[in-house]
Amino acid sequence: xxxxxxxxxxxxxxxxxxxxxxxxxxxxxxxxxxxxxxxxxxxxxxxxxxxxxxxxxxxxxxxxxxxxxxxxxxxxxxxxxxxxxxxxxxxxxxxxxxxxxxxxxxxxxxxxxxxxxxxxxxxxxxxxxxxxxxxxxxxxxxxxxxxxxxxxxxxxxxxxxxxxxxxxxxxxxxxxxxxxxxxxxxxxxxxxxxxxxxxxxxxxxxxxxxxxxxxxxxxxxxxxxxxxxxxxxxxxxxxxxxxxxxxxxxxxxxxxxxxxxxxxxxxxxxxxxxxxxxxxxxxxxxxxxxxxxxxxxxxxxxxxxxxxxxxxxxxxxxxxxxxxxxxxxxxxxxxxxxxxxxxxxxxxxxxxxxxxxxxxxxxxxxxxxxxxxxxxxxxxxxxxxxxxxxxxxxxxxxxxxxxxxxxxxxxxxxxxxxxxxxxxxxxxxxxxxxxxxxxxxxxxxxxxxxxxxxxxx
Amino acid sequence: xxxxxxxxxxxxxxxxxxxxxxxxxxxxxxxxxxxxxxxxxxxxxxxxxxxxxxxxxxxxxxxxxxxxxxxxxxxxxxxxxxxxxxxxxxxxxxxxxxxxxxxxxxxxxxxxxxxxxxxxxxxxxxxxxxxxxxxxxxxxxxxxxxxxxxxxxxxxxxxxxxxxxxxxxxxxxxxxxxxxxxxxxxxxxxxxxxxxxxxxxxxxxxxxxxxxxxxxxxxxxxxxxxxxxxxxxxxxxxxxxxxxxxxxxxxxxxxxxxxxxxxxxxxxxxxxxxxxxxxxxxxxxxxxxxxxxxxxxxxxxxxxxxxxxxxxxxxxxxxxxxxxxxxxxxxxxxxxxxxxxxxxxxxxxxxxxxxxxxxxxxxxxxxxxxxxxxxxxxxxxxxxxxxxxxxxxxxxxx
Numbered sequence: 001x002x003x004x005x006x007x008x009x010x011x012x013x014x015x016x017x018x019x020x021x022x023x024x025x026x027x028x029x030x031x032x033x034x035x036x037x038x039x040x041x042x043x044x045x046x047x048x049x050x051x052x053x054x055x056x057x058x059x060x061x062x063x064x065x066x067x068x069x070x071x072x073x074x075x076x077x078x079x080x081x082x083x084x085x086x087x088x089x090x091x092x093x094x095x096x097x098x099x100x101x102x103x104x105x106x107x108x109x110x111x112x113x114x115x116x117x118x119x120x121x122x123x124x125x126x127x128x129x130x131x132x133x134x135x136x137x138x139x140x141x142x143x144x145x146x147x148x149x150x151x152x153x154x155x156x157x158x159x160x161x162x163x164x165x166x167x168x169x170x171x172x173x174x175x176x177x178x179x180x181x182x183x184x185x186x187x188x189x190x191x192x193x194x195x196x197x198x199x200x201x202x203x204x205x206x207x208x209x210x211x212x213x214x215x216x217x218x219x220x221x222x223x224x225x226x227x228x229x230x231x232x233x234x235x236x237x238x239x240x241x242x243x244x245x246x247x248x249x250x251x252x253x254x255x256x257x258x259x260x261x262x263x264x265x266x267x268x269x270x271x272x273x274x275x276x277x278x279x280x281x282x283x284x285x286x287x288x289x290x291x292x293x294x295x296x297x298x299x300x301x302x303x304x305x306x307x308x309x310x311x312x313x314x315x316x317x318x319x320x321x322x323x324x325x326x327x328x329x330x331x332x333x334x335x336x337x338x339x340x341x342x343x344x345x346x347x348x349x350x351x352x353x354x355x356x357x358x359x360x361x362x363x364x365x366x367x368x369x370x371x372x373x374x375x376x377x378x379x380x381x382x383x384x385x386x387x388x389x390x391x392x393x394x395x396x397x398x399x400x401x402x403x404x405x406x407x408x409x410x411x412x413x414x415x416x417x418x419x420x421x422x423x424x425x426x427x428x429x430x431x432x433x434x435x436x437x438x439x440x441x442x443x444x445x446x447x448x449x450x451x452x453x454x455x456x457x
Numbered sequence: 458x459x460x461x462x463x464x465x466x467x468x469x470x471x472x473x474x475x476x477x478x479x480x481x482x483x484x485x486x487x488x489x490x491x492x493x494x495x496x497x498x499x500x501x502x503x504x505x506x507x508x509x510x511x512x513x514x515x516x517x518x519x520x521x522x523x524x525x526x527x528x529x530x531x532x533x534x535x536x537x538x539x540x541x542x543x544x545x546x547x548x549x550x551x552x553x554x555x556x557x558x559x560x561x562x563x564x565x566x567x568x569x570x571x572x573x574x575x576x577x578x579x580x581x582x583x584x585x586x587x588x589x590x591x592x593x594x595x596x597x598x599x600x601x602x603x604x605x606x607x608x609x610x611x612x613x614x615x616x617x618x619x620x621x622x623x624x625x626x627x628x629x630x631x632x633x634x635x636x637x638x639x640x641x642x643x644x645x646x647x648x649x650x651x652x653x654x655x656x657x658x659x660x661x662x663x664x665x666x667x668x669x670x671x672x673x674x675x676x677x678x679x680x681x682x683x684x685x686x687x688x689x690x691x692x693x694x695x696x697x698x699x700x701x702x703x704x705x706x707x708x709x710x711x712x713x714x715x716x717x718x719x720x721x722x723x724x725x726x727x728x729x730x731x732x733x734x735x736x737x738x739x740x741x742x743x744x745x746x747x748x749x750x751x752x753x754x755x756x757x758x759x760x761x762x763x764x765x766x767x768x769x770x771x772x773x774x775x776x777x778x779x780x781x782x783x784x785x786x787x788x789x790x791x792x793x794x795x796x797x798x799x800x801x802x803x804x805x806x807x808x809x810x811x812x813x814x815x816x817x818x819x820x821x822x823x824x825x826x827x828x829x830x831x832x833x834x835x836x837x838x839x840x841x842x843x844x845x846x847x848x849x850x851x852x853x854x855x
Contacts, residue, residue, distance in 0.1 A: 024649045032679050034551070034582045058570070060660070060677060067657040067675075074640070074655075074679040076578040077571070083547035084582035086495065106519070106602040107567060114541035118495045118548040138570045140670035173538070175482065175489040180766065182482060182489065183533040189521065200604040203529065205521045207493055207538045297652040 008393045008429050009270060009400030009442060010420075011095070012044040013053045015408040017061075017072045019304075020274060022294045022406045029409050031072050034084060036409035041085045043409075044092055047416035048430050050441040051093025051124060052085065053237070053402050054078050058102055059135040061337040063303055064312055070300050072408075079111050086119035093438030095124035095217060100157040101150075102139040105198060108157075109164035112214045113206040121210030121437035126217035126237055129154040134336045151224045153197045158216070158232055160193050160200070167191045168208040170448070212447040215438050230256035233267060234444050237402060241271035241377045246397030268442060273377035273401040277414050281380045288379045291406055292370045301366040304373065308344050308351060310334050318366040322358050327351050377401075386422035393428070466789060466827050467740065467799025467841060469559070470505050470814060472498070473516035474536040476806040477746050477773070479524065480766035482536050486808030493540060495548045501807055502549045505556055508815025509829050511840045512557025514590050514689070514801065517542035519563050520599040527611040529598055535767075543575050550583035557837030559588035559689060564626040566594065566603045572629075573636035573676055580681035585836035588687025588707075591630055591700075593622040615696060623696045628667040630688055630704040635663035637685055638848045639675030661850040683838050684845045691744065693774060695724070702728030706843055707740040707799075711775040715795045718743060722796035738843055742799040743792050746771075748779040748806075749813035756780050760805070775803060782817035786825060 014037065015021040022028060030036045041052050056078050061068040078096040085094060094115065098108060108125075116123040129150045136142025145153060172188040174181045189204035218225065218233035229236045230253060240249040246269075254264045276291055278284030296304070298318030306313050310328040327347035344350050358368045378385045392398060405411025423429035434440055471477075475487040482489040491497035498515075505513050521537050523530045542560035550558055558579060562572050572589070580587035594600070595618060600608045609618060644659035663674035689707040692698045701708030702725050710725070712718035722741050729739055750756040756779035764770045771777065778785055789800055802818075804810030822828035834840045 023647060023654055024652075032581060034584070038551075058677060059673075060675060067655075067660055069653045069655050069657045072654055073660075074645070074677060076581060076678055077574040079541075079544060080547045080575045080578035081582060083544040084550050084578075087548055087551040102568065103571075104566070104603050104605075110519075110541050111544060114544045117493045117540055118544055120495075137671070137673035139568055139672070141568070142671075168538075173490070173493075177483045177485070177487070177489070180480075180483060180534045182535055183537050186531045186533050188537065198604060200602055202598050202602045203521050205518065205538055206540060299652045 003394075005428055006393050006399065007443075008389065008423060009268060010047070010049045010429065011051045011053050011093075011270060011400070011402040012040065012049055012412050013055070013272060013402050013404040014040055015072070015405055015411065016055050017057065017075060019071050019295045019300050020404055020406055021072050021408060022291060023072050023408075024294060025407055027407055027410060031408050032074055032076060034081070037076075037081055037085060038088050039409040040412060041089050041092055043412045043416050045089045047412075047420045048433060049092060050400070051095045051122075051438055053095045053126070054082065054097060056097040056099065056128070057337060058099060059138055059337045061335070063306065063335045064314075068303070070297070070303060079115060082123070083115055083118055086115070086122065091122070091433040091436065091441075093122050093124055093215070093441055094119055095126055095215070097126040097128055097219075100127055100129050100154045101145070102135065102141050104141075105157055105160035105164060105193075106200065106204070109161040109204065110206050112161070113165060113209045116209030116211050116214055117206070121439070123209075123211065124215035124217055124235075124438055126219055127154060127158055127233075128219055151228060155228060155232070156195050156197045160195070160198050162213060163191050163193055164204045165208070165213040166447075167204040168206075170208040170212070173207055211437050211439050215442065215444060226253050226256060229253060229267065230262070231260045235268040235270055235442065238269055238271040238398070241273040241398070241401065243392055243395065243397050246271060246392065247395065250396050250398060265443065268399040270400050270402050271398050272404050274404050274406065275378040275385060275415060276376045277380070277382060277385060277418060279381060281384050284380045284384070288376050291376070295406070296366060296370045296373075298366050301369040304369045305365055306334050307338070308347050308354075310347065316365060319364045322351075322355050322365055322368065382418035382422055386419050386426070389419075390423065390426060390428050464793070464827075465829060466793055466822060467511045467742065468508075468814070468819070468822075468828065469512045469514060469557075469742065469799065469801040470510055470811060471514045471516065471744070471801050471803045472501055472807065473803070474522075474539065475808065476810065477803040478760075478763045478767070478771050478805040479535045480763040481806040483766050484763075484806045484809060487806060488808060489536060492536065493538070498545050498549055499552050501811060502553055502556060502558070504811050504815055506553050508819040509832060510556060510815070510819075511799065512559050512586075512588065512687070512837055514559045515542035515545050515561060517561040517563065517592075518599070519566060519594055519602055520596060527596060543572075543579065546587070547579050547582055550579065550586070553583075553586075555586070555832040555835075557586045557588055557687065557840065558583055559590050559687060561590045561592050563594050564591050564629040565622055566600070566605070569629045569632035569670070570636065570672055570676070573633040574678040576633070576686050577637055577676065577678040577681040580683055580686045585682035585838075587681065587683070588689060588837055589633075590689045590691070591626055591705075592691070593619070593626050595619050595622055615694060620696050623700050625669045627700050627704055628665070628669055630700075631667075632663065632665050632670075632672045634685060634688070634704070635665060635849070636672070636674055636676040637680060638850050639663055640680045641848050641851050642680055642684070645679065680848065683836050684848065685838075687837050687841070687843075698725050699728050701725055701741075702734065702739070703732045705739065706838075706841070707742055709742050709744045709801050710797075711744050712792065712795075712797075713776050715791055718792050718795035718797055740798045740841060741796065742801045743789075743797045744775040744801050744803060746773050746775050746777045746803045746805055747785060747810055747814070748777075749782055749785060749810050749817060751781060753780040753784065759809075763805070771805075773803075777805075782813065782821045785818055786821045786827070789822075790825070790827065
């Protein structure tokens with residue numbers, strides 16, 4: 001018995017403030033003007049994508065004590081730009097990354113409930129937590145929270161916002177002009193939350209929104225992060241886009257659902273994925289190589305090596321060999337405001353491995369950085385890429401992908417024009433939206449709907 | 458008759474629910490069931506733009522509306538619940554071309570870093586039409602929504618607690634403004650030769666340290682199109698007048714008559730001078746609640762009818778006007794002669810009185826040469842005659 005074909009979910013990540021985004025390309029437009037966001041969102045909607053995704057960072061990155069200047073710097077406020085995009089799109093989901101650390105549940109709940117109303121049920125929240133004192137310097141809530149309390153605060157933060165979303169049932173507003181009854185219930189929105197991190201009470205002032213609650217995304221990769229997602233999220237923005245590691249992550253997380261009484265289809269796994277498209281596979285490979293060289297200038301290569309070495313390497317020649325000196329294994333002090341740095345958990349081992357790779361391939365520093373990072377997820381002709389994406393999804397490496405183009409704002413156009421029609425021909429991607437809300441696009445039940453109803457219908 | 462040339466007035470409309478009268482939602486034109494949809498707000502702002510108004514403000518609050526300032530009233534016969542004002546403004550921005558969008562922001566419990574980038578972004582999505590109206594919350598029940606401080610029950614409006622909240626709001630606006638300037642206009646250089654996207658010497662730490670908070674900067678959002686979006690505030694007495702004088706571009710005040718208008722303007726001008734801003738353009742607008750009809754009796758009847766529905770006479774901090782567009786034009790010109798440069802009108806019933814402003818009052822003022830006949834600028838600052846300010850952190854040529 002063959003498995004029924006899974007439908008693919010696709011989303012568009014607005015190019016971010018890292019070196020994936022190639023700002024030096026002549027085609028690269030503004031990263032801040034609203035017209036770029038409109039172009040990008042309307043391309044995604046034309047291609048019937050599930051949603052647009054915005055990342056967030058609340059302090060400009062620094063390296064060696066100076067603001068990092070080699071990548072795109074600067075971005076808009078997430079809520080504000082998503083609300084504006086709701087005016088120029090009709091169906092596209094609007095996913096915003098919002099930090100649970102430098103906000104309060106009441107305010108974030110108001111903003112997401114408002115966005116959900118103003119978009120007709122298209123809002124989603126990628127919940128992140130980053131309690132570092134560096135970012136905290138921009139906030140009255142700034143300060144340091146030990147690592148082990150971050151998830152407990154994030155979990156309580158999310159649970160508290162859910163209590164606020166649920167404080168209105170949806171039938172309170174009568175607005176009967178004849179009888180003069182506006183509210184059915186004087187206690188609409190009443191809430192009390194007493195916990196370790198939040199002790200709040202009162203009445204929430206935004207009535208229940210079309211989706212009930214925004215769709216919840218989670219992005220953390222630690223064991224705690226995976227549990228958090230399995231217990232509380234609707235989707236995961238994951239980093240595992242390759243086939244085998246994607247399958248391993250997918251299996252791991254989906255198997256955690258049962259203990260929370262949840263089914264596999266109640267949590268979607270959506271890795272970030274980049275792409276390079278050409279008329280032929282060979283042309284795409286050539287383009288992919290060119291783009292990687294654009295993404296890693298000599299100066300960028302040195303800065304990336306510093307993430308691992310945790311030292312000032314500015315005196316090294318990017319076209320020369322790797323440093324002989326070993327990484328500084330004391331606490332990171334070279335790079336601030338960058339999650340990527342924590343990926344290198346054993347810098348000495350990484351340095352050893354990289355020196356061996358460089359020696360074996362006769363790579364310079366820049367060659368090494370180009371070849372060890374930034375490899376595009378999908379490289380090939382539209383046929384190849386469509387086929388690969390479908391294979392990955394059917395093989396349970398993911399439920400779809402959040403695509404990260406390298407050019408703002410036009411980098412998605414070629415994917416929309418060339419790849420999406422092929423996926424539609426294969427019957428694995430929608431040719432039109434079936435409902436108005438993001439929950440409809442993602443196949444997620446409304447919170448007021450019993451999950452069984454969705455399965456039976 | 459005086460032959461003094463008439464100086465054009467500025468006009469704004471304050472949007473709040475279905476209107477400022479608590480029974481406004483019961484009028485046929487009110488659309489109370491649409492209040493939580495984008496379409497409702499889009500229609501109101503389009504009507505205001507049709508009238509060539511300078512800007513609209515959006516009321517907001519961190520708790521349910523109440524007929525008492527300091528506590529909830531438990532009433533179910535008035536509009537309760539609202540959407541975030543900044544997000545309403547952002548949702549409307551792409552649908553409008555000229556009118557300014559000025560949401561209320563609450564300084565008391567929120568982060569100046571977030572609000573600074575939110576209003577900067579509103580300025581980007583509206584291409585230069587953003588502002589904010591800063592407000593404090595002294596309500597104990599709203600403080601309980603945040604759980605980070607306890608405010609005592611409010612006894613008088615000039616208590617030390619309230620005064621302290623205004624000081625905090627002044628610091629808040631200072632941080633918001635510094636963050637807007639924390640990027641110089643030409644900080645983005647895209648220098649392919651050196652690989653630098655920005656010239657980091659043109660980004661600035663703001664290093665604000667105050668009694669209530671410290672903020673490092675720079676903003677994550679580049680300097681907005683207007684440089685400094687419009688900052689506005691409402692005041693009824695000395696403490697808020699001081700905030701208006703120190704930190705805003707437009708202050709809203711509530712004179713009941715020309716004498717009061719003259720006295721208030723004089724007080725604000727004195728505070729403005731004390732704050733070292735004597736040379737700067739600071740608009741003082743009069744706030745008025747308006748019932749507008751073709752004859753005064755109809756307007757007064759409508760007010761009486763709404764009062765009967767509400768069960769009590771409507772009172773306001775602002776003067777309540779009921780009459781014809783021509784009578785209102787007379788009053789506005791009379792008050793303007795005392796130093797007010799514009800007005801923020803609060804429609805008693807938005808669905809009735811906003812069109813009466815845009816289609817009745819505006820043509821009347823135009824006939825008198827006292828209001829624009831077309832939008833003459835692309836930005837909100839431009840409409841108000843405010844220059845695009847120099848960046849406080851930019852090195853000035855020696």
